[in-house]
Amino acid sequence: MELLQQFGQQMVNGIALGSVYALIALGYTMVYGIVKLINFAHGDVLMVGAFAGYFVLTSFGGDASKISNPLILILAFIIAMIVSAIFGMIIERTCYKPLRKAPRINLLITAIGVSIVLENGARVIPWIGPNPKQFPTLKNIGFLEKVSDFIKSATGVYISPVQIISFFIAVLLMVLLFYVVNHTKTGKAMRAVSHDMNAALLMGIDVNRIISFTFAIGASLAAAAGILFALNYPQVEPYMGIMPGLKAFVAAVLGGIGSIPGAMLGGFIMGIAETLTKGFISSKLADAVAFGILILILVVKPSGILGKNIREKV
Amino acid sequence: MTKSKVLALLVVAVMVASMFTGCAGGGGEIKIGAIQPISGQVSAYGTQTRDAIQMAVDEINAKGGINGKKIKLIVEDDEANPEKTVNAFKKLVTQDKVIGIIGALTSKCSLSITKEAQQRKVIMISPSSTNDTVTDAGDYIFRACYNDSFQGQVVAKFAQETLKAKNAAILFDNTNDYSKGLRDNFKKKFEELGGKVVIEESYATGDKDFNAQLTKIKGTNPDVLFIPDYYSTVSLIAKQVKSQNIKAPMLGADGWDEITNNAGEEVVGSFYSNHYSPDADDADVKNFVKKYEEKYKITPNALAALGYDATYILAEAIERAGSTDTSKIKDEMMKTNKKFVTGQIKFNEKRNPVKSAVMVEVKKGSDGKLTAGFAGIVNP
Numbered sequence: 295m296e297l298l299q300q301f302g303q304q305m306v307n308g309i310a311l312g313s314v315y316a317l318i319a320l321g322y323t324m325v326y327g328i329v330k331l332i333n334f335a336h337g338d339v340l341m342v343g344a345f346a347g348y349f350v351l352t353s354f355g356g357d358a359s360k361i362s363n364p365l366i367l368i369l370a371f372i373i374a375m376i377v378s379a380i381f382g383m384i385i386e387r388t389c390y391k392p393l394r395k396a397p398r399i400n401l402l403i404t405a406i407g408v409s410i411v412l413e414n415g416a417r418v419i420p421w422i423g424p425n426p427k428q429f430p431t432l433k434n435i436g437f438l439e440k441v442s443d444f445i446k447s448a449t450g451v452y453i454s455p456v457q458i459i460s461f462f463i464a465v466l467l468m469v470l471l472f473y474v475v476n477h478t479k480t481g482k483a484m485r486a487v488s489h490d491m492n493a494a495l496l497m498g499i500d501v502n503r504i505i506s507f508t509f510a511i512g513a514s515l516a517a518a519a520g521i522l523f524a525l526n527y528p529q530v531e532p533y534m535g536i537m538p539g540l541k542a543f544v545a546a547v548l549g550g551i552g553s554i555p556g557a558m559l560g561g562f563i564m565g566i567a568e569t570l571t572k573g574f575i576s577s578k579l580a581d582a583v584a585f586g587i588l589i590l591i592l593v594v595k596p597s598g599i600l601g602k603n604i605r606e607k608v
Numbered sequence: 609m610t611k612s613k614v615l616a617l618l619v620v621a622v623m624v625a626s627m628f629t630g631c632a633g634g635g636g637e638i639k640i641g642a643i644q645p646i647s648g649q650v651s652a653y654g655t656q657t658r659d660a661i662q663m664a665v666d667e668i669n670a671k672g673g674i675n676g677k678k679i680k681l682i683v684e685d686d687e688a689n690p691e692k693t694v695n696a697f698k699k700l701v702t703q704d705k706v707i708g709i710i711g712a713l714t715s716k717c718s719l720s721i722t723k724e725a726q727q728r729k730v731i732m733i734s735p736s737s738t739n740d741t742v743t744d745a746g747d748y749i750f751r752a753c754y755n756d757s758f759q760g761q762v763v764a765k766f767a768q769e770t771l772k773a774k775n776a777a778i779l780f781d782n783t784n785d786y787s788k789g790l791r792d793n794f795k796k797k798f799e800e801l802g803g804k805v806v807i808e809e810s811y812a813t814g815d816k817d818f819n820a821q822l823t824k825i826k827g828t829n830p831d832v833l834f835i836p837d838y839y840s841t842v843s844l845i846a847k848q849v850k851s852q853n854i855k856a857p858m859l860g861a862d863g864w865d866e867i868t869n870n871a872g873e874e875v876v877g878s879f880y881s882n883h884y885s886p887d888a889d890d891a892d893v894k895n896f897v898k899k900y901e902e903k904y905k906i907t908p909n910a911l912a913a914l915g916y917d918a919t920y921i922l923a924e925a926i927e928r929a930g931s932t933d934t935s936k937i938k939d940e941m942m943k944t945n946k947k948f949v950t951g952q953i954k955f956n957e958k959r960n961p962v963k964s965a966v967m968v969e970v971k972k973g974s975d976g977k978l979t980a981g982f983a984g985i986v987n988p
Contacts, residue, residue, distance in 0.1 A: 300827055307819040360872075417647070424647035424687075426840050431847060431872060454851040527816035529844050537814065572820030577810050578782055580820075 312565020313464035318542030321512030337539015343517025382513025550601025643711030715739030760793025790836035843871035
């Protein structure tokens with residue numbers, strides 16, 4: 295019974311972590327689906343979003359170490375997502391667009407360059423600086439505490455309010471994204487561009503606008519993930535995006551890069567695998583196991599779990 | 609030859625020339641290097657230590673320097689990253705030609721340069737690297753603080769005798785020499801005194817998620833939780849400890865210094881060992897704290913006090929040696945026996961000072977701010 299309870303607890307930890315990975319992975323997979331670019335600067339956009347949220351929370355939040363008003367938190371999400379979306383679009387316009395016809399490898403190297411510029415740029419900017427900053431934590435919200443207590447007494451598994459929030463915000467954003475991609479005109483255009491860019495152009499779709507839009511959505515999801523990450527692990531610093539970015543990239547590949555449900559699935563698998571390894575095997579092996587799963591899946595199914603098997607035309 | 613090539617050659621020539629002028633310092637100077645983490649995860653230590661070293665150097669220079677020669681201090685930032693420590697060391701030794709180095713701050717950074725320092729016969733005094741093996745490289749390597757076999761014992765003893773703990777849990781950084789050393793020594797002493805370490809969990813430097821480890825720890829229901837790491841990671845762990853509802857008090861070591869400025873209420877009721885307490889009733893401490901506060905407007909932490917002491921230990925040894933010959937200086941270093949800010953310092957055969965430690969409790973002040981209150985002193 296105790297083992298079962300602990301297993302349940304570790305699953306909760308894993309799902310909370312996985313929902314953050316999933317959000318980041320979505321950005322990778324959407325951008326890849328449309329321009330076939332692994333956007334290595336994606337993790338750093340997460341950092342930008344987390345800092346935007348940090349500044350909103352510390353300047354409007356009153357007490358610097360606690361978020362007392364849930365509305366401020368919502369405001370932080372909205373502003374951070376808008377700031378990051380604009381950032382994402384600027385990066386695309388200035389760095390990736392001129393290279394659209396260039397070989398893929400050039401684009402990839404540019405992405406790595408953008409990533410380094412963002413990290414070190416943040417280190418130099420005096421308001422951010424190289425030193426880690428404490429991210430404000432959530433003050434007790436009565437309603438969530440009750441939910442958390444209820445779950446605890448019913449199942450014996452403790453879910454912290456922050457974990458509840460992360461999970462629901464992540465799911466909400468994913469549902470929203472699903473709706474946008476599958477049931478709106480822009481979403482249809484996105485799918486068309488992803489399918490065949492030139493044909494989409496011939497059909498009168500403004501490809502540049504769609505690509506910008508995709509980057510904006512990806513970046514705003516990263517910003518949301520950044521704030522969730524910082525709420526769970528309350529520290530923000532210029533390099534904070536590297537590790538979650540890398541893991542989310544693996545998650546995207548695992549689920550099948552280019553596939554939106556694949557990225558979500560991959561994110562959850564990564565989070566759960568990492569946590570269960572730490573919990574039941576050894577915390578030293580957590581990353582090894584997570585990346586080992588990737589290798590295993592790529593050997594069995596190179597296009598990822600939900601990836602389409604596209605045959606190269608010769 | 610085209611114009612641009614000539615230009616390029618010219619630029620290279622100027623750069624080479626400037627390199628040489630950089631080396632050729634005045635003959636009336638003694639060059640000392642400092643390698644400290646001015647930025648990054650433990651910057652609160654690095655900046656204060658640097659400031660304290662600078663203050664000591666300024667004081668010595670104001671009194672006419674060492675045997676009439678002024679000290680020139682050259683500070684390098686290593687971001688608490690061993691690779692950068694090695695780079696900084698090479699720069700200081702080959703380019704600036706320093707005779708002594710104060711640093712590095714963290715144990716794993718110090719360990720990355722001790723062998724090289726010994727080989728090149730550069731006096732190295734780490735103000736604050738407590739890992740036992742730091743001074744193993746040879747007779748040119750010193751430190752101004754006690755080591756972890758002492759510190760781990762202090763915390764273990766405190767946990768048993770003052771907190772009456774029977775079962776302890778440990779969560780440590782498996783990739784950090786400081787953290788690993790403390791864990792070994794804590795465990796040894798704790799079990800020697802009849803306690804039991806019920807669970808040991810680890811993580812890697814830079815990890816942010818500790819929920820899995822903490823869930824396991826919670827399952828064992830320990831009396832105390834020992835977290836031997838630096839303040840920024842500890843503050844992150846402490847938040848997750850709180851959100852997992854673990855009630856056992858947390859214990860730490862000198863890496864917790866500055867926790868009061870970097871963590872929230874969740875660390876109230878925790879204890880850690882430290883090198884000095886700024887409110888101790890001691891003339892040297894009071895004098896140092898007063899001067900430091902006047903100059904930098906903040907209360908110096910223990911690392912600052914150690915940096916200040918390290919500078920004086922080195923400067924006085926150079927003065928007694930009467931030359932810049934490092935083999936003479938190292939012999940004079942061994943003869944150090946004097947009361948400094950962090951206590952009486954006399955090196956043992958392994959070049960470790962033998963001195964006492966203080967235990968500190970994190971409390972919440974009446975103004976809502978966290979403070980570190982004196983909780984006891986443990987002698988070697």
